[in-house]
Amino acid sequence: MSDVLEALINVGVLASAIRIATPLLLAALGEMVTERAGILNLGLEGTITVSAFGSFVVADKADSLWLGVLSGVGAGILLSLLMAVLVSSIKVEQVVAGLALNLFGIGMAFYLFRAVYPQTGGEMPRSDTFDFAEIPLLSDIPGVGEVVFSQHWLTYAAILACPALWYGLNRTQFGLELRSVGNNPAACDMRGINVTGMQYLALVFGGLMAGLAGAFLSVFLSGLFFVDVAAGRGWIALAIVIFGNWRIGRILAGSLFFGYLDAYQLSLQARGVDVPHQLLLALPFALTIAALVVNRRRSHEPLHLGVPYFRGER
Amino acid sequence: MNTDVPTTPGPSSGSLLRRSGWRLEKRLEVKPWHEVVTLVGAFIVGLAICSILIAASDKSVVDSYRALFDGAFGSRRAVYETLVQATPLIFTGLAAAFAFRARVWNIGGEGQFFAGAMGAFFVSNLWHAHLPRGVMVPVLFIAAAAAGALWASIAGLLKARYDTNEIITTVMLNFIILLILSYLLGDLWRSPDTFYFQTVTLPESAHLPLIVDGTRLHWGFGIAVAMAVVVHVVLRRTALGYEVRGVGINRTAGSYKGISVPRVTVLVMAISGALAGLAGAAEFSGIHHRLQLDISNNFGFVGIIIALIGRLHPAGVVVSAIAFGALVNGAVTMQIQTGIPAALVDVIQGLSLIFVLSGAVAVRYRLQRTHTDE
Numbered sequence: 268m269s270d271v272l273e274a275l276i277n278v279g280v281l282a283s284a285i286r287i288a289t290p291l292l293l294a295a296l297g298e299m300v301t302e303r304a305g306i307l308n309l310g311l312e313g314t315i316t317v318s319a320f321g322s323f324v325v326a327d328k329a330d331s332l333w334l335g336v337l338s339g340v341g342a343g344i345l346l347s348l349l350m351a352v353l354v355s356s357i358k359v360e361q362v363v364a365g366l367a368l369n370l371f372g373i374g375m376a377f378y379l380f381r382a383v384y385p386q387t388g389g390e391m392p393r394s395d396t397f398d399f400a401e402i403p404l405l406s407d408i409p410g411v412g413e414v415v416f417s418q419h420w421l422t423y424a425a426i427l428a429c430p431a432l433w434y435g436l437n438r439t440q441f442g443l444e445l446r447s448v449g450n451n452p453a454a455c456d457m458r459g460i461n462v463t464g465m466q467y468l469a470l471v472f473g474g475l476m477a478g479l480a481g482a483f484l485s486v487f488l489s490g491l492f493f494v495d496v497a498a499g500r501g502w503i504a505l506a507i508v509i510f511g512n513w514r515i516g517r518i519l520a521g522s523l524f525f526g527y528l529d530a531y532q533l534s535l536q537a538r539g540v541d542v543p544h545q546l547l548l549a550l551p552f553a554l555t556i557a558a559l560v561v562n563r564r565r566s567h568e569p570l571h572l573g574v575p576y577f578r579g580e581r
Numbered sequence: 582m583n584t585d586v587p588t589t590p591g592p593s594s595g596s597l598l599r600r601s602g603w604r605l606e607k608r609l610e611v612k613p614w615h616e617v618v619t620l621v622g623a624f625i626v627g628l629a630i631c632s633i634l635i636a637a638s639d640k641s642v643v644d645s646y647r648a649l650f651d652g653a654f655g656s657r658r659a660v661y662e663t664l665v666q667a668t669p670l671i672f673t674g675l676a677a678a679f680a681f682r683a684r685v686w687n688i689g690g691e692g693q694f695f696a697g698a699m700g701a702f703f704v705s706n707l708w709h710a711h712l713p714r715g716v717m718v719p720v721l722f723i724a725a726a727a728a729g730a731l732w733a734s735i736a737g738l739l740k741a742r743y744d745t746n747e748i749i750t751t752v753m754l755n756f757i758i759l760l761i762l763s764y765l766l767g768d769l770w771r772s773p774d775t776f777y778f779q780t781v782t783l784p785e786s787a788h789l790p791l792i793v794d795g796t797r798l799h800w801g802f803g804i805a806v807a808m809a810v811v812v813h814v815v816l817r818r819t820a821l822g823y824e825v826r827g828v829g830i831n832r833t834a835g836s837y838k839g840i841s842v843p844r845v846t847v848l849v850m851a852i853s854g855a856l857a858g859l860a861g862a863a864e865f866s867g868i869h870h871r872l873q874l875d876i877s878n879n880f881g882f883v884g885i886i887i888a889l890i891g892r893l894h895p896a897g898v899v900v901s902a903i904a905f906g907a908l909v910n911g912a913v914t915m916q917i918q919t920g921i922p923a924a925l926v927d928v929i930q931g932l933s934l935i936f937v938l939s940g941a942v943a944v945r946y947r948l949q950r951t952h953t954d955e
Binding site for chain 2: 359362364367373545555560
């Protein structure tokens with residue numbers, strides 16, 4: 268029992284909660300921007316997997332972690348450009364395009380992985396990983412220093428992206444236009460805003476962020492690639508956007524909360540405490556459904572989310 | 582469409598296109614052969630791209646595809662195994678097609694598959710010692726359909742009552758049911774003689790009979806094809822089918838015609854879930870005879886793709902499920918003979934879908950020479 272309580276505030280658990288939250292936050296922020304432009308990208312899981320592979324293989328073969336991150340981001344952007352062509356230009360049903368992207372992306376990543384690293388039965392190939400970026404002085408603060416200021420640089424970047432993104436979306440002309448595209452594309456079109464162009468940009472940003480999330484999984488966390496590397500994180504990120512009601516502050520809180528639940532159950536398992544950890548893992552998904560029901564009257568869901576825009580058709 | 586001249590051509594805005602003296606025009610009618618050409622074209626483009634992938638890894642393209650084909654259809658045994666692979670996909674494909682006809686986006690086939698398998702295991706585990714096979718097997722199929730329907734109904738009811746997005750709720754329910762199963766496999770349902778997350782293997786009284794002895798081809802395939810006929814009849818010949826199609830074409834108009842949209846939504850979800858649940862029963866009782874976490878090879882999600890490639894038509898679903906079953910089955914042979922990773926099949930499947938989807942839109946347009954230069 269004391270184990271169960273102690274793990275709740277354990278420094279290691281809190282630090283790993285933030286670490287686990289990082290890819291969720293990155294992908295969710297990107298998806299939120301994409302959705303604000305009216306595109307529901309269900310292909311996050313595939314995008315993350317492809318990026319994780321892109322980062323891994325380049326980091327390993329070119330022996331450069333930074334090039335690895337770059338190519339992961341590139342792979343993410345490439346896949347979301349494909350999505351953009353499908354949904355924004357050709358106007359394929361978004362849900363279906365997203366699912367196709369998942370299948371294609373995960374299959375492609377795994378195919379290429381096996382092509383580059385034939386199955387030998389020996390040890391899994393492993394790339395280098397980034398070291399933790401401990402912030403001087405601040406990381407020496409007892410407790411807080413270990414939890415908050417001894418993380419990866421990408422974690423700091425993800426958290427700092429929140430206020431930047433908030434400013435960009437809510438205080439700039441561009442942000443206003445992007446949000447309008449998701450709410451009323453016809454009106455935007457009339458005002459001379461390029462709806463298709465905006466949606467491309469929003470998807471590319473989403474791909475960039477999902478790419479960073481993928482890179483985080485391979486060249487920051489584990490140095491490994493395997494077919495299930497995303498492990499549902501793309502779907503959880505989608506859930507977080509809804510749970511956070513498309514608002515940045517709540518998305519940050521949601522990511523941290525979901526990350527915390529995961530870190531907590533992991534530490535309980537590691538301590539051999541006999542609790543049904545699956546129930547803790549199911550909580551985010553149940554809460555997301557609950558949030559959909561509870562928030563339905565004050566939902567910030569973009570009005571035109573998931574609906575293809577045809578000029579001249581009503 | 583309104584009657585004025587389309588000033589914006591085609592699906593993409595095309596100033597480049599216009600300057601070249603061509604423009605895209607919407608076709609007035611799409612003929613069936615247009616669609617067939619699109620489907621075949623999509624498949625060929627998918628294969629062509631995969632050929633590049635194969636060639637890039639220094640393997641013979643012809644040998645690889647021959648191995649793929651041999652593995653799928655090269656012998657009687659291969660054909661049976663292809664049908665075995667197609668069986669769950671027919672069920673989940675029908676599940677998706679039925680829901681999508683009403684424009685109810687059930688993405689939860691994967692979860693409903695597991696709900697069905699769990700329902701089937703639950704009753705088999707309870708009664709297999711007391712019931713003869715002739716009673717046990719139908720009962721476990723009914724239990725699976727009920728469990729699948731029940732699990733899908735959560736999303737259906739939430740949509741009908743609160744207008745929650747069923748795409749999101751069904752996806753969330755997929756994760757929840759898997760975690761519940763994982764919990765049960767680690768606890769109540771875990772077989773006492775193993776450390777793995779699996780149940781006991783049930784005796785013959787809970788096994789679906791085989792169609793051909795000495796193979797794995799079980800009667801689940803027959804049931805799947807029968808369900809395709811049933812779904813077709815329901816859609817074309819019953820009041821419910823009329824309502825389903827009506828809601829799918831236009832929700833608002835449907836409600837003016839006296840169709841209760843919430844009622845149809847819940848019913849469609851339940852029936853779709855039941856079909857996916859049957860897939861779980863067929864795999865459990867026809868192949869595995871016990872529950873594990875990996876009894877589904879993405880059947881729920883692949884079913885969605887099959888439904889779309891099959892144009893949401895039951896016959897189309899059966900054909901594309903067999904084609905996908907052949908790919909999966911042939912890929913194993915291909916991997917053994919040529920060393921090409923079987924994951925190539927996922928790439929082919931994903932690519933075919935992408936091209937089929939694009940083709941389905943593209944077929945509605947045609948290129949037309951513009952009369953006046955701008």
